[in-house]
Every structure is written in C-alpha cells, then in structure tokens.
C-alpha cells in the first residue's frame with residue numbers, strides 16, 4: 021500500500037515539527053488543529069488546511085493524530101461525527117498521542133469494526149527529537165500494519181519499535197515516562213543539593229553526566245536555566261513537555277500499576293511533586309520546572 025496523502029490532526033509542540041518533517045520528505049499533508057495559528061504555521065510550509073474534515077478524510081491514505089489525551093483522541097475518531105465513520109476502508113490510522121492502553125485497545129476494536137487499520141504509536145524524544153526527526157516510536161498493533169507504517173514513521177523518527185499487539189505501545193510509553201519523571205525529579209534534587217553547597221550548576225552537571233549519576237536529563241534536558249542553552253529551562257520553562265502532560269502520564273502509569281497489583285513508590289513520589297506543582301500553578305510550564313520547587317534556588 022502506497023501512502024501519499026496524509027491527514028494530520030494536532031499541531032502542538034510535538035505535532036507541528038513532526039508534520040513539518042513529513043512535508044520535507046515529500047508527503048502531501050492536510051492539517052487540522054483547534055488553534056488557527058498552529059494551522060497557518062504549517063500551511064506556510066506547504067500543507068493544506070483541512071477545513072472540511074469529511075472531504076480531507078475521503079482523500080487520506082493515512083491519518084496521524086498527536087493530541088493531548090485520550091478524551092481528545094476519542095472525540096476526533098469516535099461518535100457520529102468521528103473520523104472513523106468518514107475514512108475509506110483500509111486507511112491506516114496512527115495515533116501518536118500518549119493515552120491509556122485500554123483507550124488504545126478500544127480505538128483499535130472500533131477501527132476494525134469500520135474496516136480500518138489502527139496503530140498506537142506514542143513517541144519519546146521530546147520537541148528536540150521531533151524537530152530533528154529522531155523520535156522513538158513504540159508501536160502497538162499488528163505486524164503487517166507495523167511494516168506498512170514503518171517508512172512513514174522513519175520520516176519522523178530514528179527508532180521504530182514494535183512493542184506488541186494493541187495496548188503494548190502505550191504500556192511501554194508509560195513505563196518510560198514514569199522512569200523519566202523519576203530521573204527529572206531526582207536530577208533536580210541532586211542539582212539543588214550541590215547549588216545549596218555553592219557548586220556551579222554547569223560544573224556539577226558536567227561531573228554527574230560523566231559519572232555514575234549520568235542520565236538523559238543531564239545530557240539533553242537539564243532543569244537548571246543556562247546549563248543547556250536550547251533546553252526549556254533556559255527558555256523560561258516554555259515550549260517543552262508540559263507538566264500537566266507528565267502528571268497525566270503518571271496517572272496513567274499509577275492507575276495501571278494498581279490494576280496489575282504493583283507497588284510503585286518511586287512513581288508515587290514523582291507524582292506527589294507534580295501535584296505540588298499543580299498547587300503552585302506551574303502545570304503549564306515544562307516538566308523540568310520541577311526545579312522551581314526548590315524555591316530559594318530557581319524562582
């Protein structure tokens with residue numbers, strides 16, 4: 021099956037650079053977002069605005085969604101006006117949002133009932149990975165659909181993993197993000213301890229990055245302003261991975277842990293810190309703004 025025409029819905033921090041990479045690879049894109057500014061940024065790069073979703077759906081060989089949470093994804097696909105009822109049979113539907121594994125399984129079953137092919141494909145790599153086209157994709161769905169989607173996903177990512185059947189991709193994603201939240205909160209705490217003792221955050225970060233505490237956050241996403249010039253921390257904690265989305269992912273991970281009977285104290289601690297951020301009105305900031313909980317260190 022050759023895919024040329026793609027309908028891309030959700031042009032936020034992640035979706036916009038992902039869509040831009042598809043355009044660069046020569047795909048024909050129709051795009052949609054609730055935010056007109058997000059749409060016009062993409063039409064300036066060569067995409068068409070999918071003003072009429074029914075028409076855009078009829079023309080699409082594939083649909084990609086990159087939306088905040090399960091309720092948004094369901095509202096786009098399901099129900100009387102949902103895309104599932106408007107797409108041609110056999111269309112490949114790829115949802116890249118991070119949502120509950122149960123929601124992904126429900127969407128896969130509904131897609132099958134409409135004779136569509138559905139893959140969940142949550143990503144890792146952040147906005148820098150989205151811009152560079154180096155995202156990791158964690159796919160849940162059939163092996164045949166995975167093979168069809170792979171060339172398309174390789175236009176936006178470097179590592180394309182088939183995690184297993186429906187739900188497996190989302191499960192891999194919440195395991196990864198629970199670990200990421202633990203790495204972020206732990207790294208912020210270690211930096212705060214060093215800075216309280218008079219160490220330079222850049223020097224301390226360099227030491228820990230090259231030592232046994234080294235991790236992805238220290239290498240690519242340092243939560244202290246100015247250590248990595250291009251990190252959200254250096255840009256007022258804007259335009260990254262919103263703390264609200266990390267809290268959503270921790271809720272998904274911990275709900276799942278309860279379902280399978282796993283105690284997850286490290287994840288619970290990280291969640292408590294993000295709830296603290298919520299109480300301080302910081303949920304719109306990047307998730308590295310957890311550094312602001314050390315109030316005498318970062319204001």
Ligand code: NAD
Nearest residue numbers: 030031032033034053054087088117118146147260261265
């Ligand atoms: P975002 O809030 O920046 O973007 C979401 C976009 O969806 C917004 O532009 C919004 O207007 C649009 N939208 C919402 N409902 C819509 C609808 N019904 N129709 C059309 N557009 C609609 O979020 P993001 O940071 O791009 O994250 C998207 C998903 O990717 C989330 O599930 C998140 O957990 C996941 N994710 C984000 C990152 C990151 O670093 N930001 C990394 C990995 C995974």
